[in-house]
Amino acid sequence: MKTEEVLTVAIIDDAHKIDSPQGRAIHRIITGLKEYGIRVGEIASPEDARAAFSALAGIDCILINWNLGGDTSERHEVTAKLIDEIRERNEKIPIFLMGEPTNAPPTSLPLKTVREINEYIWVMEDTPEFIAGRITASAKRYREMLLPxxxxxxxxxxxxxxxxxxxxxxxxxxxxxxxxxxxxxxxxxxxxxxxxxxxxxx
Known part of the structure; x- marks a missing residue:
């Protein structure tokens, strides 16, 4: 008998398949999630994410790379708009924003975006196993909260x-x-x- 529904996490990111420190770190997070038994859906662009909005009801947590498409103010605006659109469709789903560690806080984050995300994670600072565990715990809480x-x-x-x-x-x-x-x-x-x-x- 199936005792628990499989949790699903969507990762909106274009770096994890690139052979770079950040790409390898995100890839290890994906591997860690799969080891927890999480189904992972990989989405490479905001456009692909919008096309997948119809499946949003089946997602338990969303990870978004803040530098999706490039580390520029224009691309950050696109990512922020995508987060707005997700929140318009689902006010409760956990959203994790992924970024690279720097010496300063992510000052480019608009206050509205800060309020709409649940966590900001440094993909190369904490261990991939710990980050995967945080995501899994958040997805489980969300799934449990959904049930009447x-x-x-x-x-x-x-x-x-x-x-x-x-x-x-x-x-x-x-x-x-x-x-x-x-x-x-x-x-x-x-x-x-x-x-x-x-x-x-x-």
Whole structure:
């Protein structure tokens, strides 16, 4: 039985495939996320990101390179506008802004952008494993926050591997698996449905 939905992180970045210190650092972060079991979607430009907005509901965290397309004020404006557009569609999704360490704070960040992001990460300062862990924790909190109270408890119940002997769950669907037609029915919907199919009579 699938006990937990896979988390998905989108990385909007054009540097991780370049053989540079920053590119290698971002690539290691992606590797770290995958080791945590996170599905990673790689997006190379603001234009591609806008084309993928329809899939935003399935994303649990977004990483954006502040220097996407180049370290210039014009490109920063494009990135800031992209963050605005994401926030217009989703006020709660975690947004991590990636930057390179410097001796001074990122003064080019508009105050509005600072308010719209959740974290600013130096990709070459902290370890990739730590950054991947921060992203994973934020994505998990976001996923848990999305669930309404009843559904949240239902998900929790299904993860506890409890027996449910009442109808219509039929002990997690075991009754259906005793006949060919019943097994086909069980396979069609999947075990998760029957394990979490609780009666209001109990």
């Amino acid at each position: 109270p009843f559904f949240k408890e239902l998900v929790k119940f299904s993860k506890d591997f409890e027996y449910s002997w009442h109808t219509p769950g039929h002990a997690g669907g075991t009754a259906f698996r005793k006949s060919p037609a019943g097994r086909a029915f069980f396979n069609f919907f999947g075990e998760q449905l029957f394990r979490s199919d609780l009666s209001i009579s109990v």
